[in-house]
Amino acid sequence: MxxxxxxxxxxxxxxxxxxxxxxxxxxxxxxxxxxxxxxxxxxxxxxxxxxxxxxxxxxxxxxxxxxxxxxxxxxxxxxxxxxxxxxxxxxxxxxxxxxxxxxxxxxxxxxxxxxLGLPTPDELKHRLNKFRANGGFAEIDRFEFMSDAEYWLITEIANKSIQKSYSEAEELKAMKEALDKMAKRLEKGKVLPKPTRSLPEKVEYLDPEKVKQGWANLKALVARG
Structure with a gap:
């Protein structure tokens, strides 16, 4: 063809x-x-x-x-x-x-x-899930971001998803919007700030049970050490 x-x-x-x-x-x-x-x-x-x-x-x-x-x-x-x-x-x-x-x-x-060196929406979703599976913001220093752009994309979406309790569809829409916004910045030659490697100020952990389980896992790990 x-x-x-x-x-x-x-x-x-x-x-x-x-x-x-x-x-x-x-x-x-x-x-x-x-x-x-x-x-x-x-x-x-x-x-x-x-x-x-x-x-x-x-x-x-x-x-x-x-x-x-x-x-x-x-x-x-x-x-x-x-x-x-x-x-x-x-x-x-x-x-x-x-x-x-x-x-x-x-x-x-x-x-x-x-x-522009950016992931597709599907690739960004995969990396976001991997970021969460590896501890998310609590272990951000250990996560190996592929670029400064990926760092800002993942942390922005992860933070907004926590704050706004995104559904899967809402999160996908937010990812596409973030990618488009990032693409426009890079096309204009703007230099991205370096990653801060710190917790966002407005992160809100909305599921108390998950927080409780996380502390329990951490205590068990310390006890084994």
Missing amino acids: RNFANTQLTELVGNEPNYQQTSVGEQVIPPHVAKFVDRLFIRLKAIFPAWKSAFDSEESYQEAKRLWLEALVNNGVTTAAQFKRGIAQAERKDVPFFPSVGQFIAWCNTENYAE
Whole structure:
């Protein structure tokens, strides 16, 4: 199969039309992005043969395109380079079903993260879980962060998750927002402060039973020593 990343841009979007911006609801949609989405859906239908299972009618298909258009613009996915990254990721997936717009947006941003030395949301989630499994803030001096960026990402999300009692979905959303924010900082050439290696001032341990069990484990360890 011809790889999308090697396809000429004009083959993807044609010549961008010279007309005014259109609107979906109250949102102004750049015309070239609307054209991207039209051609994007054609491409995704070719990549994912079971695409029809995602739409029960022509009306729902057209409504999905409208919702994708809004979501892509809302999340800053508006350039040909981003669409190329998303399609390239889609071509690597060994599944027949049409992706969600959230998944496609993540694909559009994945290589961007890698180019900046940042993890993907899934990789960040894995590292966050490892940080927690190794004692979290209580053992922060022992945890080997892969970079200063990872340190600030993990500690920020872990701290907010404790304070706000995030659900899994809320935590994933917070991770994506933190990654996007970090990516923008790095793209602008900003230097990150060095890790402080200290407990955040506002950490709140909301589960007394876990704290009690932690003290019991520590006392047992000291007694064995």
